[in-house]
Amino acid sequence: xxxxxxxxxxxxALDALLSEQSVSRAAERIFLSQSAMSNSLTRxxxxxxxxxxxxxGRKMIITPLGQRLLPEVRELLVKIYAVTQLRETLxxxxxxxxxxxxxxxxxxxxxxxxxxxxxxxxxxxxKIHIKQLDNTWREQLERGEVDVVIIPDSFKHDGHPSExxxxxxxxxxxxxxxxxxxxxxxxxxxHRLGHVVAQxxxxxxxxxxxxFLEQYGQVRRVExxxxxxxxxxxxxxxTSRIATVHYQLAKLFQHMLPIDIYExxxxxxxxxxxxQYHKHFGSDPVTSWFRSLLHQVAKELMxxxx
Numbered sequence: 001x002x003x004x005x006x007x008x009x010x011x012x013a014l015d016a017l018l019s020e021q022s023v024s025r026a027a028e029r030i031f032l033s034q035s036a037m038s039n040s041l042t043r044x045x046x047x048x049x050x051x052x053x054x055x056x057g058r059k060m061i062i063t064p065l066g067q068r069l070l071p072e073v074r075e076l077l078v079k080i081y082a083v084t085q086l087r088e089t090l091x092x093x094x095x096x097x098x099x100x101x102x103x104x105x106x107x108x109x110x111x112x113x114x115x116x117x118x119x120x121x122x123x124x125x126x127k128i129h130i131k132q133l134d135n136t137w138r139e140q141l142e143r144g145e146v147d148v149v150i151i152p153d154s155f156k157h158d159g160h161p162s163e164x165x166x167x168x169x170x171x172x173x174x175x176x177x178x179x180x181x182x183x184x185x186x187x188x189x190x191h192r193l194g195h196v197v198a199q200x201x202x203x204x205x206x207x208x209x210x211x212f213l214e215q216y217g218q219v220r221r222v223e224x225x226x227x228x229x230x231x232x233x234x235x236x237x238x239t240s241r242i243a244t245v246h247y248q249l250a251k252l253f254q255h256m257l258p259i260d261i262y263e264x265x266x267x268x269x270x271x272x273x274x275x276q277y278h279k280h281f282g283s284d285p286v287t288s289w290f291r292s293l294l295h296q297v298a299k300e301l302m303x304x305x306x
Contacts, residue, residue: 013040018070021060078144078280090285098127102137102149105228110248114297144278147287153272162276166298168246169270172262173233180240185262194223196235196243
């Protein structure tokens with residue numbers, strides 16, 4: 001279909017090209033051959049009378065017009081997707097659709113099993129794709145590639161709606177035969193002992209690390225870094241090290257590992273999780289149902305927001 005002489009199918013290719021700034025990656029993203037994507041770029045250049053992407057060495061640089069087009073095209077495609085999902089009535093029990101979620105490993109471990117169980121009862125035909133929370137989540141949300149993000153409070157994207165989901169507190173986990181501790185964890189112990197910490201992505205500290213540095217002006221004595229929070233209880237077992245984790249996660253692993261849970265020997269603000277979704281998906285009945293289901297599970301776990 002053409003509108004103002006432009007084949008509207010080319011808008012999908014334009015979005016991929018401007019986002020990836022690479023013909024090969026853009027082709028892979030929307031499942032086209034590289035030659036077909038090259039043809040699309042040629043046609044788009046002719047239509048806009050602009051190079052859009054300029055080869056510089058081994059890279060392609062987006063032109064000023066391309067930079068102006070990128071957010072506009074992305075917004076338009078997300079609106080089109082949202083319109084295609086609207087229905088006058090919706091029978092959740094007969095739903096046949098895939099929802100894409102971005103969730104931290106912490107929420108995946110303590111929260112999502114109950115979510116998936118309840119979703120399978122209410123909507124047996126639904127499919128869930130859980131993606132790892134990493135540095136690309138904002139771009140994926142902007143592009144409408146994800147239906148729901150479960151994100152810590154301070155990471156929220158100001159340009160899109162969010163809903164407070166639940167709170168959890170921090171605690172310490174230690175091996176239950178840790179020779180360095182004698183019935184309690186003191187502030188001196190916390191500073192003295194080696195820590196196992198999560199480093200979610202290269203160079204990015206966790207919320208707790210940021211708070212601890214601001215509060216005490218120092219970093220913890222880190223001896224082990226792991227890519228997931230769910231690994232921390234496993235990695236302290238059999239050692240004299242300690243780890244600071246979310247209480248719900250510690251409780252989950254205490255049933256499986258020889259670990260004890262200690263209160264942190266100083267006051268720490270609670271950890272707050274939020275639901276976030278694209279502003280154009282607010283009226284989508286499927287994601288609205290799913291958000292309600294998330295709140296229902298949080299209430300059943302008794303980790304409602306205060």
